């Protein structure tokens with residue numbers, strides 16, 4: 001799980017988001033979660049600056065992931081671990097799906 005920390009995303013809360021993700025996944029930045037499913041890291045700009053904070057997971061870009069939504073976001077990602085259609089769904093605007 002790569003969280004952008006460059007200026008646009010940082011100004012929109014990526015550092016606070018990282019802190020909340022660390023709590024939600026029970027692992028520190030640069031480490032892998034105890035269940036072995038997620039590794040958290042900061043990255044530089046991933047070219048989606050207008051929609052930050054941006055999180056890149058596998059082949060999906062997740063936009064506007066706010067720090068206060070970190071727990072729900074990680075819950076959604078954990079649910080995708082057993083979903084064979086993960087990454088193939090069309091995002092629905094106005095829903096809590098972050099898969100943009």
Ligand code: FES
Nearest residue numbers: 004009045048049
């Ligand atoms: S600053 Fe985050 S995607 Fe560019």
